[in-house]
Amino acid sequence: MTAVLEAVDVVKRYDLDGVSVEALRGVSLAVEEGGYVAIMGPSGSGKSTLMHLLGGLDRPTSGTIRLGGVDVATLSSDAMAKVRNETIGFVFQSFQLLARTSALGNVAMPLVYRGVARRERRERAAAALASVGMAHRLDHRPNQLSGGEQQRVAIARALVGDPGVLLADEPTGNLDSRNGAEVLALLDRLNTERGVAVVLVTHDPEVAARARRVVHVRDGELREDPPAKPRRARPRKAAS
Amino acid sequence: MRLGEAWRVAFDALRANRLRSALTMLGVVIGVAAVVLLVGIGTGAKQEVESEVQGLGSNLLLVVPGEFSFGAAPTVSRLTLNDVDGVARVVGDRRRVAATVSSGELARVGNREVFVTVQGTNETVPLVFDRPVARGSYIRRSDVDTRRRVAVLGSSTARQLFGDRDPLGRQLTVAGVRFRVIGVFEETGSAFGVDRDEDVHIPITAAQRLLNTQRVDALAVKAPTTKGIDALGTRITDSLKERHPGETFSAVTQTQILGAVGKILGLLTLVLAAIAAISLLVGGVGVSNIMLVSVRERTREIGLRKAVGARQRDILLQFLIEAVVLTSVGGVVGILIGTGGAVLVRSVSPLPAVIAWWSVALAFGVSVAVGLFFGVFPARRAGRMDPVDALRSE
Numbered sequence: 001m002t003a004v005l006e007a008v009d010v011v012k013r014y015d016l017d018g019v020s021v022e023a024l025r026g027v028s029l030a031v032e033e034g035g036y037v038a039i040m041g042p043s044g045s046g047k048s049t050l051m052h053l054l055g056g057l058d059r060p061t062s063g064t065i066r067l068g069g070v071d072v073a074t075l076s077s078d079a080m081a082k083v084r085n086e087t088i089g090f091v092f093q094s095f096q097l098l099a100r101t102s103a104l105g106n107v108a109m110p111l112v113y114r115g116v117a118r119r120e121r122r123e124r125a126a127a128a129l130a131s132v133g134m135a136h137r138l139d140h141r142p143n144q145l146s147g148g149e150q151q152r153v154a155i156a157r158a159l160v161g162d163p164g165v166l167l168a169d170e171p172t173g174n175l176d177s178r179n180g181a182e183v184l185a186l187l188d189r190l191n192t193e194r195g196v197a198v199v200l201v202t203h204d205p206e207v208a209a210r211a212r213r214v215v216h217v218r219d220g221e222l223r224e225d226p227p228a229k230p231r232r233a234r235p236r237k238a239a240s
Numbered sequence: 241m242r243l244g245e246a247w248r249v250a251f252d253a254l255r256a257n258r259l260r261s262a263l264t265m266l267g268v269v270i271g272v273a274a275v276v277l278l279v280g281i282g283t284g285a286k287q288e289v290e291s292e293v294q295g296l297g298s299n300l301l302l303v304v305p306g307e308f309s310f311g312a313a314p315t316v317s318r319l320t321l322n323d324v325d326g327v328a329r330v331v332g333d334r335r336r337v338a339a340t341v342s343s344g345e346l347a348r349v350g351n352r353e354v355f356v357t358v359q360g361t362n363e364t365v366p367l368v369f370d371r372p373v374a375r376g377s378y379i380r381r382s383d384v385d386t387r388r389r390v391a392v393l394g395s396s397t398a399r400q401l402f403g404d405r406d407p408l409g410r411q412l413t414v415a416g417v418r419f420r421v422i423g424v425f426e427e428t429g430s431a432f433g434v435d436r437d438e439d440v441h442i443p444i445t446a447a448q449r450l451l452n453t454q455r456v457d458a459l460a461v462k463a464p465t466t467k468g469i470d471a472l473g474t475r476i477t478d479s480l481k482e483r484h485p486g487e488t489f490s491a492v493t494q495t496q497i498l499g500a501v502g503k504i505l506g507l508l509t510l511v512l513a514a515i516a517a518i519s520l521l522v523g524g525v526g527v528s529n530i531m532l533v534s535v536r537e538r539t540r541e542i543g544l545r546k547a548v549g550a551r552q553r554d555i556l557l558q559f560l561i562e563a564v565v566l567t568s569v570g571g572v573v574g575i576l577i578g579t580g581g582a583v584l585v586r587s588v589s590p591l592p593a594v595i596a597w598w599s600v601a602l603a604f605g606v607s608v609a610v611g612l613f614f615g616v617f618p619a620r621r622a623g624r625m626d627p628v629d630a631l632r633s634e
Binding site for chain 2: 052057058077078081082084085086090092096098099100101109110112113114115118157161
C-alpha cells in the first residue's frame, strides 16, 4: 500500500519576533491510498500546521513530507504548486469560492492552472458538479447558493482535477447540522465509491468518528486512537 | 496557465469592480487626454506660425539692427532714411526696399477711439509685403517726400473707426494730428486671436515727425529671386556697418526665422508635453496604489489560486495584466477625449489645435508602459504571497 501523503518525523518551528515556537515536534503520519483519516485536536494544537504541511502549502523545518511519493524538499515552490494541483483537493471551512464567478467557473479553476482547454474544463467541471448533486446550479454564483450548496461546489472543485486525496479542513464548521451531515455523507461516498483518500481535520468527535482512523494532535505531538471498530458496515473495505 | 486565460481572469476581476476600475482609469484618462490635447495645441501653434512666416515669401529679407536671435536684448535702432537710400543702391531697385518705423498710438474719429499700430512706411509696402489695397490707393512716393498727412487703414481699424461709412477722403486723428484716409487694405485675417488688420499706415516721414524721431526701425527687402539672397543680405549689412562703424546689423531670411520660431515653439510643445506627462505619471501612481489595495483585498483569492496550483508567475501575470488593461483602456479613452478636446478648442478658440499622430501613439505606448511599470510592484507582491498566510487572512 503506497501513501498519498506522508510525514516522517516532521518538526515545524515558527519564529515570532525572535521567540521560537514549536508547532510540531516530530510528527509522523502516512495517509494510504483510499484511506480515511481524521486529524483531531483543539485549536492551537498544531493540527492546522500539520494540514498545511500535508497539503504541500508549507515546508517543514526538519523531517520529510512526501506528496504522492515526492519529497517536497526537492521541489521548487512552482513544482509544489504543480504537485498540489495534481495530487490534492482542498476543502476549506469557509468554502473559499470566488464571489464574482459562477459555480462552474469556480470548479473549473484548478484546471486553468493545468492548462486544460476551456471547453474541456467546462465539461469536466460540469461532471464534477453533477457528481456532488449540483448539476442544476452550474451558473449560480456563490451568493445565490446555500452554505451546504457552496460547500458541495467547493468539494466539486477539489475533485475536478482527479486528486488522490481530499484535504478537508473543518468542512462542516460553517454549516448547520443537516447540511453538515450531507457534506460528510458526500465525503464518505467519494471515499468509498471513488476510492479518494480523505483527510478530515476537525475538533468535533462526532465528525471524526466517520473516519476509519483517528489521530489526535496535542501540543505538537501525535497520538493515535487504537483502530476502532467501524461503527457501521462499509460496502468495500479497501483500506487496512 | 495560458496567456489568453490570464486575460480572461483579469477582465473578470476588473468587471467585478466596475466603479473602482473606472475611477482608477480616470487618472490615466486625464493624463493621456492632457498629453494629446496640449501637444495638439503646441503643434498647431507651430504649424500656424510657420505658415505665417512662409506667407512672407522666401525671397524676403528683413534688415534689423543688432543680432538676430530670440532672447537678445532689443537694440536701439540707429538706422535712418539715408540708410534706406544706401540699401536701395545696394539692391539696385528702390521699389524693392521698404522701411518702417512703428508705434502704438490712439486713433480717433469723432468720439470713437481705437488703439492702433501706426506704421510709418514708404510707398513700396504693397509690393514688398504682398499687402494689396482694397479701396483707394496706397501712399505714393510724393506723399513720403512731402510728409503728407495721409493714411491707409487696416480693414478692422476702418470698421472700428468709421462703421458703415466710407472712410475714403474722411479725416482721423492719430496722436492728436489729423490725417486723411486715402485707402483701405484688404483683409488679412487674424492669427492666435491677434487681429492683423488693426493698423494704420502713414508716410514714414510724417511718422518720424509725429514721433519726433529720425529713426527707422527695420528695412525689408524683396529680393528678385531666392537664389543669392544670403549674399545680398551680407552685402546690405556690410554697407550698413560701413555707414555705422561699431554697430551690428542682421539680414534674416524666412528660412532663418522659421528655424528660430520652430525651435521656440518646439520647446513650448515639449514643455506642454512634459506637464501633461506629469499628470500621466500621477495617474500611474494611482493605478499602483489601487492595485496594491486590490492585492491586499484579494489575499484569500491569491491563497486559493496558489493552493489549487497557480504558480508565482500565474498570479503575477494576472495582476500585471489587470494593471495594463486599466492603463491601456484608460489610454484609449484619454486619446478619444484629447482628440475631441482638440477639435473643440479649434472650433471655439483661436488656438489652432491639431492632432499630432506621434503624440497619440506615444500617449498610448506610455500608458501601456505606465501599467507595466506601476503594475509590476503590486503584481510581484501578489505572486510572492505565501499561500498559508494568504488563506488564513480574514
